[in-house]
Amino acid sequence: MIVIGSGIAGAATAYHLARRGAEVVVVDSERPGMATAAGAGIVSPWTSRRSGAEYRLAARAAAYYPELVARLAEDGQRDTSYEVIGGMVVSADEDELADARRRAETRAQREPTAGEVRRLDPAQARELFPPLAPELGAVHVSGAARVDGRRFREALLAAAAVRGAEHRTGRAELTGRGARVDGDPLDADAVVVAAGAWSTELLAPLIDLEVSPQRGQISHFELPGIDTTRWPVVLPVSSHYLLAFPGSRVVAGATRETGSGFDHRVTAAGQREVLEHALAVAPGLADATLLETRVGFRPASADGAPLLGPVPGHPRLLLATGFGPAGLNIAPYAGSLVAALALGEEPAIAVDEFGPGRFATR
Numbered sequence: 342m343i344v345i346g347s348g349i350a351g352a353a354t355a356y357h358l359a360r361r362g363a364e365v366v367v368v369d370s371e372r373p374g375m376a377t378a379a380g381a382g383i384v385s386p387w388t389s390r391r392s393g394a395e396y397r398l399a400a401r402a403a404a405y406y407p408e409l410v411a412r413l414a415e416d417g418q419r420d421t422s423y424e425v426i427g428g429m430v431v432s433a434d435e436d437e438l439a440d441a442r443r444r445a446e447t448r449a450q451r452e453p454t455a456g457e458v459r460r461l462d463p464a465q466a467r468e469l470f471p472p473l474a475p476e477l478g479a480v481h482v483s484g485a486a487r488v489d490g491r492r493f494r495e496a497l498l499a500a501a502a503v504r505g506a507e508h509r510t511g512r513a514e515l516t517g518r519g520a521r522v523d524g525d526p527l528d529a530d531a532v533v534v535a536a537g538a539w540s541t542e543l544l545a546p547l548i549d550l551e552v553s554p555q556r557g558q559i560s561h562f563e564l565p566g567i568d569t570t571r572w573p574v575v576l577p578v579s580s581h582y583l584l585a586f587p588g589s590r591v592v593a594g595a596t597r598e599t600g601s602g603f604d605h606r607v608t609a610a611g612q613r614e615v616l617e618h619a620l621a622v623a624p625g626l627a628d629a630t631l632l633e634t635r636v637g638f639r640p641a642s643a644d645g646a647p648l649l650g651p652v653p654g655h656p657r658l659l660l661a662t663g664f665g666p667a668g669l670n671i672a673p674y675a676g677s678l679v680a681a682l683a684l685g686e687e688p689a690i691a692v693d694e695f696g697p698g699r700f701a702t703r
């Protein structure tokens with residue numbers, strides 16, 4: 342089996358294939374702007390506005406994380422960074438908070454992984470996340486988790502290697518019998534394309550794939566001397582958010598720049614947008630050190646849902662892409678589903694709704 346791309350999607354697919362005993366080569370061309378290396382790392386589908394099949398997939402994927410972490414530990418990988426830390430939807434508007442509470446409570450009744458839902462007044466919210474603006478109340482969801490995409494990807498790749506997978510650096514192209522990597526032919530029973538926002542160009546000879554890069558700029562801050570280890574994820578009612586990691590680190594993101602192409606730069610307007618939102622929600626960050634701004638290209642599909650499964654007319658060529666803003670949540674589980682399909686097995690849940698055929702125009 343060949344897996345093209347070793348972001349979170351390719352790494353998860355390769356690991357699940359290798360764990361099932363398949364011979365796997367995972368290839369990556371190390372393009373600047375890998376989404377996985379920039380992703381914030383929020384796993385909290387119950388507070389999102391996602392609905393229908395996509396929500397159910399994200400919720401199932403969130404529930405799968407602890408199981409996957411345990412499997413990785415069996416394969417010697419204990420440094421995954423995954424941690425259930427809780428999350429807060431924050432707002433100064435009572436109606437918005439009531440809405441968020443209703444949504445989270447309804448979902449938590451069906452999904453035990455969501456944990457407990459409770460309303461916090463502004464003082465209680467600031468106790469958990471001290472830089473927060475004093476007027477913001479919160480709905481706290483105890484099951485929300487964070488993950489460092491870089492570390493989780495490395496853990497998956499290391500565990501895949503323990504199970505015999507080979508990781509190559511190089512640019513892959515598709516061939517009738519598998520792929521060519523920097524000119525070298527590689528034969529395979531099946532190829533999984535997990536090339537993120539670059540999947541469209543890879544598949545261009547076969548189909549028009551409606552996946553395009555959506556640039557995200559995201560900033561990392563340090564609060565010297567402050568222990569941020571247990572701070573929850575902060576989710577305002579917008580696409581911007583804050584989360585903390587151990588090491589006095591706070592992350593604020595992110596821009597969503599549709600039509601960005603593969604322009605891998607921190608822009609003045611992008612940086613301003615991130616800073617304005619972060620400081621409006623958490624003015625206590627004003628004196629933090631701005632450490633770095635990361636840039637990644639979300640693989641955004643035309644309808645916002647992932648593409649999982651075989652390419653129409655090419656049963657041995659499968660996709661694991663189109664994860665948009667939710668790949669760190671969804672792709673570790675989606676990788677197990679696509680691995681099952683590549684091996685001719687029944688996946689744990691039906692993925693028909695995510696079939697790539699819905700976009701294939703030739």
Ligand SMILES: Cc1cc2nc3c(=O)[nH]c(=O)nc-3n(C[C@H](O)[C@H](O)[C@H](O)COP(=O)(O)OP(=O)(O)OC[C@H]3O[C@@H](n4cnc5c(N)ncnc54)[C@H](O)[C@@H]3O)c2cc1C
Binds near residue numbers: 347382490640
């Ligand atoms: C700023 C930002 C914040 C985010 N926050 C979150 C979040 O909080 N929660 C969440 O769930 N998701 C989040 N996401 C989304 C998530 O990061 C992505 O959906 C996910 O990382 C996509 O992973 P991927 O493996 O599909 O693609 P990528 O990580 O982009 O990996 C694709 C890989 O394919 C390789 N490749 C491409 N072409 C070829 C080729 N021809 N040959 C070989 N290799 C090739 C590339 O080099 C790259 O390494 C965020 C994304 C961004 C940018």
